Amino acid sequence: MERHVISNDTRIAIYRSMYRIFAVDEAIRAQVMRGAVSIIYYSPRGQEGVPAAMSAALRDDDYITTTYRGLHDTLAKGADLREVIAEVIGRSGGTCKGKGGIMHLSDPRVGVMVTSGIVGAGLPIATGLALRSQMTGSDSVTVSYFGDGASNIGAFHEALNMAAVWRLPVIFVCQNNEYGEYTPRLDSMNIEKISDRAGSYGMAGVTVDGNDPDAMYAAAHAAVTRAREGGGPTLIEAKTFRLMGHVFGIDQMQYMPKEQLAAATENDPVPAYRRALVADGVLTDESANELEKSVTEEVNEAMQWALTSPVPDLSETYTDVYAEVVPA
């Protein structure tokens, strides 16, 4: 397929989205380390380019499913900055009234249909969402984000197989960050390219540098076009790295070889994309600084708003859940 040409406006929009994710992550980590908020946090640092580029190829009425490391996916899809931050820090102004947190971050108003804390659980849900689009005649597509470890889970097989059989409008985006929790990827799979798995389902599969937003956008555009036009699903393996380890805080990443972490830090996609846009004349240093300043101000304002939002009231415990109160 001919590679789609990416416009300057799209490249700037992708960088703005990446920098926004970067700034939100910085702001949340600062509050955690200063004891201002008490949460478990899975940082998406280093993986910003994947959903920023992917979302640039999506519409507001397209769906995503993601994982507990999915703050970047949710922000890139267009969820409200204040409400997302409030949700992550457990405040009632959040998208799930502060009761979902990073594990269950969702906002169906913008197509963020579910975040699951269960590794691999989002994939069959994505297949189901795509089946709904097909059955109702909608041309909405669904993107399912998951990690390299999830591609070893049984649900991956079931979800991809059914999606291929029924030619569903779904794109499975594996954010291969080389670690499943604390296990190096190649300790748990015997193949180099995760996209090779697509062939066994009769599905298109591609491996792309997820830290190169232009390449990622080209792959996203091709897969979204295929899905929307009835051509069926795609498996995109986006190669990236998580720069803050698994759980933020005590995870000092001693289990990673120092050279691997150093190389990944060198390849940090946020400053790298800024350099690329300046080198190509799409941004100047001045306009890039201005963009970053305005995003940082927006994020800081949203964090202050979220911090003033109250924690959920105890009386809210059983609202919006299926469980019933069990008499003591």
Next chain:
Amino acid sequence: MSDLVVPRIGVAVTEVTIEEWLVEDGTTVTEGDPILTVATDKTEVEIEAPASGVLRQSGLLEETYAVGAVIGSIV
């Protein structure tokens, strides 16, 4: 004034031990400066100043404090 509290720094971490104060009591610090090192059962972590101002220490070296406990303030 801003309390200095023990942050929640992991899923299973419920308490930390103060290993070292990196700046002395009464020092003027800037928000984000590393000000002390704490130990968990897994590793050591540096804690940052939650605000700018003068550090007043109340947590004691080698003592163990629960997540959320106040171990000082920035005045």
